[in-house]
Amino acid sequence: MPAQTGAILAIAVGLSLVQGVRVCYGRRWPFGSYLGFTWAFFAAFAVAELFSFRAGNWIIAIVSFLALREYFSMVEIRLQDRLGILGAYASIPFMFHFVTTQWYGMFIVSIPVYSFLAIPLLVSLGGCEREGTVFSIGVIDFGLFLFVYCMGHISYLMSYSIWMAAFLILDVAVCDVIHFLLRRETWPGWGRLAARYFLPLPLTVLLTVALSPWTTIPVGHSVVLGILIPALVMMGRHTGNYVEADLGVAEETVGPGRGQILDNLKSLLFAAPVVYHYLRYYLDLP
């Protein structure tokens, strides 16, 4: 077994063990849901590496379904938007199917073109009330874009090479841990912002460069990605925090169905698509 397969397996098994301990140990763990979330990704990677890419891909599809479901559970929608929401859920298999068939063109347009055209139509077919239509369409489209489209990029990255997706998850996890440790710091002025960018920066650069033989990303691009990822994580977290605040998710109310997945996912929302398109463009991937 090559070393990179072994490493993926080791991380997946390690996270599974931690997950098992967590389930037996009890419910409250400060990092609990984040571990579960990362575990889901590495489970998908391990399955894709060992068995079939298709199966790993559908695990990520399930994660994105759970994220979308949680988001829809928190937003205020009208009864008659149900058809539009059904359309949003139906877009998940639609898009992930094109990931398994490696049809890039259709993958990239499926949601922005077809779903975003279908959903307004479905919402307008749902009932006779016209008031609130724009808001409903916006709510549904936004959730679909963030939780399905952006997540789909991780899957597509995985189709190039498992480690291209895995290094992204690891880099983002490093940034997240540092953000978590710094969450109580109240440095004055711009120091707070600078610390959040410059503290994870050496770690992500080192990690990306160290993993470059496995990810097959040239060292130069690895350095650029290591510099890029902390900034993307910050953007994602900042946007996510605003979304969370509007949905009423606070640190003390986070729970199952109440922002748990969104809270973990927000760092990936910018990182996944941008890193994907960076790699695809510069490495000339299919």
Add this chain to the structure above:
Amino acid sequence: MNAERLAALARVLLHLAVLRPLVRLYCGVHVIGSIHLHDLPRFILIANHNSHLDVLLLFSLLPARDIARTHPVADELYFTRHPMLFGLMNFLLQPVWIRRGQAGRHDDPLREIRGLLERGHNIILFPEGTRGRPGEMQAFKSGLGRLVQQLPSVPIVPVFLSGPERVLPKGSLVPLPFWSQVLLGPPQFCTGSPRDTIRHLENTLIELSRSGVARRNPRKRRRLAPAPTLAVLGIDGSGKSTVSRSLAQRLSVPGSACLVSDRLEFYERGELKPLQPLGLEEARGMLSRYAKQAKSLATYKIPKLAELLLRDRLLSDVNRWYAPQLVVQDGSPLLNMAAWVALYDRENLDDDTLLKAIAVLTGDNSGLSRNDPVFRQIPELALLSRLGLAHLQLPRLLFLLDLPAHVACARITSRGGPRQPHETEEKLGRLRQAYQRVVRITARKWNIPVMVIEGDRPLDEALAKVLNFAQANLEQEPSHDHKSAD
């Protein structure tokens, strides 16, 4: 006998292996307070009823040993319309069927329920009777009260379900995936009259529904009216920064106030709070430091003008990012600019022209043509107006710290440090007159309350009067009433 036990086993297995995982995968179930069901030998579950899914959700939170001996109460007429469903329900859920609206048999279901409870079985009951409109609770039916009166020792566990009304609301056929929150309350024992029991249980359930966990965040719209602005005017060395700082601090006691001075400060309930930095403020600070290094009035003018413009723009940023209930300004950019116009003025402007200039600076160009004499007299005004920079804000309250120029000069000298070009006795004297004039005409024209403070008196004495004045004048403004906001 054996067949019955086999059926019970199959029932439990079906629940645990098929029904429960399906329900959990499709609509996530978050149970809060499941500990209230532990160690109860028998119980009555009551829950709000919005969806057909409710009963499945309630079954999915039962301990395994209770699955085969729990019976929901259901309307027979409704379900016999679908024979398949009726058979499935009979096998999986073993309901107690009631026939509504059949006189004579009125007591039958109650007797059956009582019999089951006496044998140690559990009952699931929806006291609203039928499924209500999504998210609304109806009045409870009276049968529950009579049942509880007959069996006062059976604990009643109230459950509030939120979510199923979105998964499968009344009238829709396709269930959609949404999370469901299941909130269990502590077991209740009721001994009063049936009517008291009903009222008590209704209130318990309503209280559960209000406990916050079950509710979604409703869409709110906050009114983003800018906070009223207080401006403290005065020449350099008059102590206006001290006055404005203590004003901001004391006026923030009922809520919050932001001080726009050489530095931004935010006070909440009288205490200084850390602020997130603003890029505009950093730029303004740099410009202000640069302006203070100027050697002559001519080189002071442009950076000072830019700084005043930025300081005014900062007001809207402060409102947007900090949302204070009150803004205290150390100097008003608009009136400072007007005073400087009067100061630089070589060809003695009359009051009307000055008022016109102030009006243009606030963005009010009505009644003025492009080649009005005011633009010729003050060329900078035409430039600002053409660049679209002339929309400065008038403060709502004005304070003028009045101080003779020689006292101010003495204070500046004793303070030490480098002097700015205009900080001479002669120029400060002219600036003082300019301020007095500007404040006088502005207040008259726009009806702004003004208070003149003698700057050479002790500050503490003046401050009490200033506070009273500010509070009295702000209370007249309905927009400052923070209780009626929202």
